[in-house]
Structure formats: C-alpha cells, structure tokens
Amino acid sequence: MITEFFFLLFAIMAAAGAVMVVASKNPVASLMFLVLTLFAVAGLFVLLEAHFLAAVQVIVYAGAIMVLFLFVIMLLNLGHDRSDLRSMAGRVTAVVAGAALFAGLATILGRGAVTEMAGGMGAETVRAVLESRGAMGAVADPLFRSYMVPFEITSLLLLVAVVGAIVLARRKAP
Amino acid sequence: MNIDFATAALYLGGFLFAVGVAGVLVRRNAILMFMSIELMLNGVNLTLIALSRTLGFEAQVLVFFVMAVAAAEASVGLAIIIAVFRHYEVVDVDRVTLLKW
Numbered sequence: 001m002i003t004e005f006f007f008l009l010f011a012i013m014a015a016a017g018a019v020m021v022v023a024s025k026n027p028v029a030s031l032m033f034l035v036l037t038l039f040a041v042a043g044l045f046v047l048l049e050a051h052f053l054a055a056v057q058v059i060v061y062a063g064a065i066m067v068l069f070l071f072v073i074m075l076l077n078l079g080h081d082r083s084d085l086r087s088m089a090g091r092v093t094a095v096v097a098g099a100a101l102f103a104g105l106a107t108i109l110g111r112g113a114v115t116e117m118a119g120g121m122g123a124e125t126v127r128a129v130l131e132s133r134g135a136m137g138a139v140a141d142p143l144f145r146s147y148m149v150p151f152e153i154t155s156l157l158l159l160v161a162v163v164g165a166i167v168l169a170r171r172k173a174p
Numbered sequence: 175m176n177i178d179f180a181t182a183a184l185y186l187g188g189f190l191f192a193v194g195v196a197g198v199l200v201r202r203n204a205i206l207m208f209m210s211i212e213l214m215l216n217g218v219n220l221t222l223i224a225l226s227r228t229l230g231f232e233a234q235v236l237v238f239f240v241m242a243v244a245a246a247e248a249s250v251g252l253a254i255i256i257a258v259f260r261h262y263e264v265v266d267v268d269r270v271t272l273l274k275w
Contacts, residue, residue, distance in 0.1 A: 007179055011186050018190050018213050022197035027206060034209050037190075041216050048183060050223045053237050057219075060241050065212070065248045072252045073205060076259050084203040084266065091200055098196030105188035114184060114225075123228045139234050147235050154242045161246035168253035171260075 007047050013040035025083045027073050031066060038062040051135035183224035190217030204255050204265045208248070215244050 017037035024030045038061045045054035073079060085091060108114065129138050143151060190213055197210025219237045226233030259265050 007182065011182065014186060015189055015193075018193040021206075021209055021213060022193055022200060027203060030206055030209060034212065037213065038216065041190075041220055044183060044186070044220060045223055048179060048223050048227060050226065050234055050237075053219075053223065053234055053241075056238065056241055060245055061212075061216075065245055068248055068252055069205065069209065072255065075256065076205075076265060078203070078205065078265065084201055084206065086200050086202060094196045094199035097199055098192040101195055102189055102192035105192065106185060109181070109184055109188065117225065117228060126227055126230060129231065138231050139238070142231050143235050143238065146232070147239075150239060154239060157246050158242065161249050165249040165253040168250065169256045 003047060006043065010040040010043035010047070013037070014044065025081050025085070026079065028070070028079045031069055031073065034069075035062050035066050038066070049130060049135075052139045180224045180227055183220055187217040187219075187221035187224065190214070190220065192217075202266050202268055204258070204267050204270075205252070207267065208251055208255070212244065212248070215240060 014037050017033045017040060020033040021030045021037065024033060038057060042054045042057040042062070045051075045057060086094070129141075133141060194210045194212075194214030194217060197213060198207050201207050201210060219240055222233045222237050222240075226237075255265055258270055262270055264270070
C-alpha cells in the first residue's frame with residue numbers, strides 16, 4: 001500500500017516536473033523542475049528495484065550534470081524571464097506532435113506485447129539474483145564480465161569529452 | 175503489484191519522451207532544448223529499468239552506459255553552446271544561421 005502511494009507520488013512529480021520544464025518561462029526555474037523530475041525518476045528506480053542506478057541517477061544527473069547546466073545558464077546570464085517559447089502556431093504544433101507520439105507509444109503498449117514482457121517469466125530469476133548478489137553485485141556482474149570492454153571504452157569517451165569541452169569553450173589565445 | 179509498477183513505468187517513460195520531443199520543438203533557447211533531450215534520455219532509462227526486472231540486469235548496464243554518454247554529451251554540448259554564445263552573443267537557435275541553406 002505504501003509503495004503504491006510512493007510510486008504514484010513519484011510518477012506525478014516526474015510527469016508534472018517534465019511538463020513544467022517545457023512550459024516554464026525562466027530557464028533557472030526550468031532547470032529546477034528538471035532536477036525535481038530527475039529525483040522523482042530516481043525514486044521510481046528504487047521502487048523498480050534498481051537501487052544502484054537510483055544512486056547513480058542522483059549523483060551523476062541531479063548532481064553533476066544539473067550543476068553544469070546551472071553554471072552555463074549563469075555564465076551566459078540567461079536567468080531572465082524573457083520567454084523563448086515559439087509563437088502560438090509553433091506551440092500548437094509541438095503539443096500536437098508530442099501528443100501524437102505519446103498516443104502512438106501508448107497504443108503500442110496497450111497492445112500488450114511489451115507490457116507482457118514487463119510482467120513476464122523472468123521476474124523470479126531476477127529477484128533471485130537480486131537476493132543472492134545484492135543490488136550492487138547484480139549490476140556489477142554483467143558490467144565487469146560481459147561488458148568489460150565497453151566499460152573501458154566509456155572511460156575513453158569521458159576523457160575525450162573532457163578534452164573536447166576544454167578545447168571548445170576555451171578563449172582563443174590572443 | 176510488480177506487473178502494475180513496470181507497466182505504469184513504461185507509460186511514464188513514454189510520456190517523458192513525448193514531453194521531451196515537444197520541448198525540443200517548442201523551445202528556441204539551445205540550453206533548454208538540451209534539457210528536453212535529457213528528459214527524453216530519462217524516459218528511455220525508465221523504460222529500460224522497467225523492463226530490466228524481467229529481462230535481466232543487462233538493461234541496467236545499458237542505462238549505466240546511457241548515463242555516461244549523457245554526461246559526455248552534456249559537457250561537450252554546453253561547451254559548444256558557450257562557443258556559439260561567444261561568437262553570436264545569443265543562444266537562440268533561430269538566429270544561428272551559419273549552416274542554413
């Protein structure tokens with residue numbers, strides 16, 4: 001009962017926060033709503049038994065990436081209320097496109113093949129792995145066995161991103 | 175109960191993705207378009223997590239990689255936005271027309 005309540009709470013927080021990210025006039029307010037959404041999604045991760053990724057979500061997304069966004073907004077002095085939303089026709093188009101996309105996705109989900117997969121037979125196996133290995137071990141096992149090489153390449157990607165960000169954002173030498 | 179959670183999370187993931195798409199279409203500020211892209215990535219992550227309960231932990235590994243790529247993408251993208259701002263003094267994507275045909 002209490003888990004259902006929290007699931008509903010986090011789901012409403014995530015959905016409302018997402019809508020406010022898109023609809024809010026002030027970029028800083030948008031960013032704060034995005035942080036709210038990310039925290040709510042982290043809560044949903046916990047309820048879906050992905051504890052490790054909930055922690056990563058809070059640390060990497062709500063922590064690091066959002067601070068990066070906030071720094072850039074303040075660095076470029078964009079914290080004013082001048083709206084950057086498109087004209088009325090553009091807004092209607094965007095809402096219609098979003099609604100059509102959601103309708104399509106909901107139709108696919110409504111047909112049942114994917115939701116059946118989500119409620120399928122593997123649940124007991126996954127639960128057993130979670131019981132025996134713990135939340136960290138269950139993720140670490142495939143990560144460091146089957147996906148060792150992609151994991152190492154990720155470190156290379158992050159190094160390239162760091163160097164690239166510095167090169168791009170640096171002031172040209174006079 | 176478990177089935178309900180996963181199904182609801184699938185719908186919510188689809189909703190977050192659709193809102194992100196609408197955000198990219200409706201915003202002109204490049205940073206806010208970026209934030210909408212983060213919303214889309216979160217929708218996909220939520221979908222993967224919902225499916226990982228039955229399909230195994232490989233889906234969670236994939237979410238881990240998505241987060242790493244999102245961090246790299248955000249840092250490089252924001253650096254590009256700063257470089258564009260230095261050049262044009264705006265971050266309005268309608269006014270950055272160098273590559274426009």
